[in-house]
Amino acid sequence: MRESSIYDVLSKVQDPELKKDIVSLNIVKNIRIEGDKVSFTIVLGNPNLSTEVKGKLRQDCQEAIHTIYPDAKVMVNFNSKNVSHKSNPNLFDKSGVLEGVKNIIAVFSGKGGVGKSTVATNLALAIATNKELKVGLMDADIYGPSGHIMMGVRGEHPRMRDVDGKPKIVPINRYGISMMSIGLLVDEQQAVVWRGPMVSSAIKQFTRDVDWGELDYLVIDMPPGTGDIHLTIAQSVPVKGVVIVTTPQLVALADAKKGVAMFHQPGLKVPIIGLVENMSYFTPPELPNNKYYIFGKEGGKKLALESDIPFLGEIPLVNSIREGGDIGVPAMVGDDPITIEAFKAFSEAVIRRVEAINAEAAHEVDYSAF
DSSP: OOHHHHHHHHTTOBOTTTOSBTTTTTOEEEEEEETTEEEEEEEESOTTOOHHHHHHHHHHHHHHHHTTOTTOEEEEEEEEOOBOOOSSOOSSOOTTSSTTEEEEEEEEESSTTSOHHHHHHHHHHHHHHHHOOOEEEEEOOSSSOOHHHHTTOTTOOOOEEEETTEEEEOOEEETTEEEEEGGGTSOTTSOOOOOHHHHHHHHHHHHHSBOOOSEEEEEEEOOSSSSHHHHHHHHHSOOOEEEEEEOSSHHHHHHHHHHHHHHTSTTTOOOEEEEEEEEEEEOOTTOTTOOBOTTOSSHHHHHHHHHTOOEEEEEEEOHHHHHHHHHTOOGGGSSOHHHHHHHHHHHHHHHHHHHHHHHHHTTSBOOTTO
């Protein structure tokens, strides 16, 4: 018997209260294998769980293991600890990383060209301006940074300051939010030709060596696709959840679906806040009541329904969004009411989902005593 196989089959067993699998909740502890015997402990968030419910949970675990090891003797023990808030518990140690940040949101797209950075930038601004919260924006797209351009800080350079005897990078403040991008640290004329370990090191520097201070939200603009940066962030940063960006176009939806699958992988599981559809429709200024679905209609909404994840809204295809990003004046600080309202509604949907994730996490177990 192999421990990895045990984890794999137990990932199909649900916690009776939280309705999530017991592996992603990280409540399976101390797996021991001796010959044909396997034992482990399930740490319950609710110490008052009834005997009947515990019995059903034990039976589900035994039956799951017997699907691959029919002759195994399975012993399931139960333990409980006092509950406390934990964001995204999983198999990786994230202690000491961004401790002053309450909620970390990663913005992801399966492919480039769908407006992910535009969405990330305006999401951060919408949360800050409409909710009067302290917000940061981290541009983690190492190979193709654009956050510094969209935020109008192109050519600026962050300063350093001493924090508890250690030199820290000070994020640049723009439009009331703190932002950091690799574009502020490297020559724009030079391509970033780095291997995976160097990229992962840069991301870790952004989380450990930048003085983000106390933030209510930190929005991370991730690069498109699936690769080293995504793994580094998912495994080393306490991400509260992921926002997936797509357009209605079929090729964008196919890549967005791969992103959903990636974040659902056992051992990497990160909650998906939901999916937002960018460039949903075009409305000419002279015909404000008309909608033209240039890239298809409601593809994002259908994908969200198929994937059983929340649909966070539609962002229209408006020229002012592109223009604002190019000149460093994002849509949320512009003067177009259509785009402002769209991003405001989107940000409110994100905040509601984060609050729901927080409420659910408040019932999960504090593992620090183990």
